[in-house]
Amino acid sequence: MRYDPLSTATAVLTRVGGRANVTSVAHCMTRLRLGLADPAGADLEALRAVPGVLGLVDGGDGTLQIVLGPGVVTEVTAAVRTLLTRPSPEESTGPPTKAPPERPAGRGAGPDEEELRRRGATPVRTALRRIANVFLPLIPALIGCGILAGLNGLLLNAAWLPGLTPALTVVASAFMALIAVFVGYNTAKEFGGTPVLGGAVAAVVVYPGVAKVTAFGTHLVPGQGGVLGALAAALLATRVERWCRGRVPGALDVLLTPTVTVLVTGLATLYGLMYAAGVVASAIGAAANWLLATTGAAAGLVLGGLFLPLVMLGLHQALIPIHTTLIEQQGYTVLLPLLSMAGAGQVGAALAVYVRLRHDVPLRTTIRSALPAGLLGVGEPLIYGVSLPLGRPFLTACVGGAAGGAFVGFFAMLGTEVGATAIGPSGWALFPLLAGNRGPGMAAAVYGGGLLTGYAVGFAATFLFGFPRHGRPPTTRQGKRSRADARRTAM
Structure with missing residues (x-):
């Protein structure tokens, strides 16, 4: 069936509580970000079942992030904004919704402290989200x-x-x-x-x-x-x-x-x-240079290994001001190539899952469709469609990212900086943006070596340790264990 952004947008609005429950609409490269007056009014299980929805992330203080993938998110966001400005017959058949509460005069755009506590959002997380919204x-x-x-x-x-x-x-x-x-x-x-x-x-x-x-x-x-x-x-x-x-x-x-x-x-x-x-700003630049020059391999290992959890939680956007500051100062950010290694580990892990679960046709289909985006640095389809539901492969993907980050960081200790002149792309899409103190050719060689390291270690770690030691790998064929059983076993 041909993809229809209007149908997806209609389904999303219906399941988040209707138009009256939506207070804001925005998007980044892969996620539709909806501000909800009443987060409890969203039916998360039904929303996950909408075709094209790859995952959900609670952004804090009433913000729901719906992972749709690159390209798709732009079309669906435009359709959502269109539906918010005119009646929708499909949505009118949905459950009744409450109108968003009026904001107290003089309090600005954010909820009060009591609302934050009720929604479980911390002030730090809220501040990071709002600063990220400035740069997105x-x-x-x-x-x-x-x-x-x-x-x-x-x-x-x-x-x-x-x-x-x-x-x-x-x-x-x-x-x-x-x-x-x-x-x-x-x-x-x-x-x-x-x-x-x-x-x-x-x-x-x-x-x-x-x-x-x-x-x-x-x-x-x-x-x-x-x-x-x-x-x-x-x-x-x-x-x-x-x-x-x-x-x-x-x-x-x-x-x-x-x-x-x-x-x-x-x-x-x-x-x-x-x-x-x-x-x-000078301190940020000096700290980044010192960190890579003195502890490059260790810093790369930590940054590359922890970036996937940040992406999963939607907190990776909080790094945008730091990247932008480094680009302003030095012409490139040395942190982005390190963080991009997390995507390489994710690709390697997905390939290992593809090889091990050869009888799981639906999962292998998901991997084939999401792998091109993963190679271009968009990791959410593989995270929410493959590694995170299985559990262990998500952890072994982090191991691959850590190895790739350590590779790039090791060369930084030797005096070869690898940076990106802009933020947004990663994976193979980052090659046109690479720069460094020893020229773009050397930067591309080190970055490419990091990607290959991330692929290899992510694959090996997942193939060897991403599945139960005893018994056959889980499948979704009739008569075998379901993917839910596989997830529980892998965890």
Whole structure:
């Protein structure tokens, strides 16, 4: 049957409690993220049974992440937004739903502390999710500009098309030069302020005229503090704006509130936030370089081994500000290639499952369909469709990721850095974005070696230890044990 995003969107909305229960809609590369007024109103078991749904993740504070896979998630998200703006006959036959509660005036976009405790969300997890929401909409531009920057670098090194490379430099670099403005805009939008005011105060960070301003005895540098400074400025602007809204008479609000917000926050950004954010950003870069130069193999082992659980919990997006800061400072992030090794371990584990469970036709079909995405660095289909339901293969996949990360980290100890000029892709899709201190060729060789190591160790660990020592491997053929039995045995 031909895939229909509208049917999938209708089924999803019906099973999360209807349109009235949805407070927000967003998506990343693989997940539809729905904010729910009443999380208990969602039928999770029925939602898992919707064709195309690969898994569910509780994002905290009422956010439900529905794993759909690359490409599909974009179409389904658009269909969900369409359904939210017009009646749906299919949805009207579903169970009655409650309207989302009104937010208390002056409290912004988030739930109060009592709601957080009731929903089991920790303040730290909520903060990480909301900061990730600031950066998620920027990923497509980061990917596109990063690929163009890599292509432009190849043309420059080969001295090809000298008339085109200046134009490519502008196209690839313009977004990164102004990324602070977009971060400020999204921050204010996420935290309940006026988005354009967040963008206005964040623009102070990148404005060339800041070079004439002296703070803490030194001249400021345009871009000092980068996205961290923009994030802090927009958060402060949101607080100042809320303070003004509650005290300025209505007749003067349209004039005084934006003026006071931009003035107070702009001065605070110039004479405090830019300097402080610059110190933090420099510390992040120095820490990453020190970690890889001194404990590269061990750091790679830990990062590569633990990244799959972070992906499973949806917490991997919290690393986006760190990646972005490193790209701003050094031109590439040295952490992403290490973390990408987790996907290699997952691919190796899936291949071992495919070989061992040769009689499990449905599972082997799932692996064949999900493997191309896994090779390109999209691991959720294999995580939720293969390794996690079986239990042990998920752990052995982490072992493969740890081995691949240790391989890349070992070369970092020898002085060969491998970085990515943009975030988003991993697996084989990361090759066009690779860079390093010894050229893209060496970076590609080390990264490729890490992938092969992750594949091999993930396969071997799963083949040898991913299944019960006694008895035949579980299958789903009639008369044999079901996959649920296999999961219980493997665990």
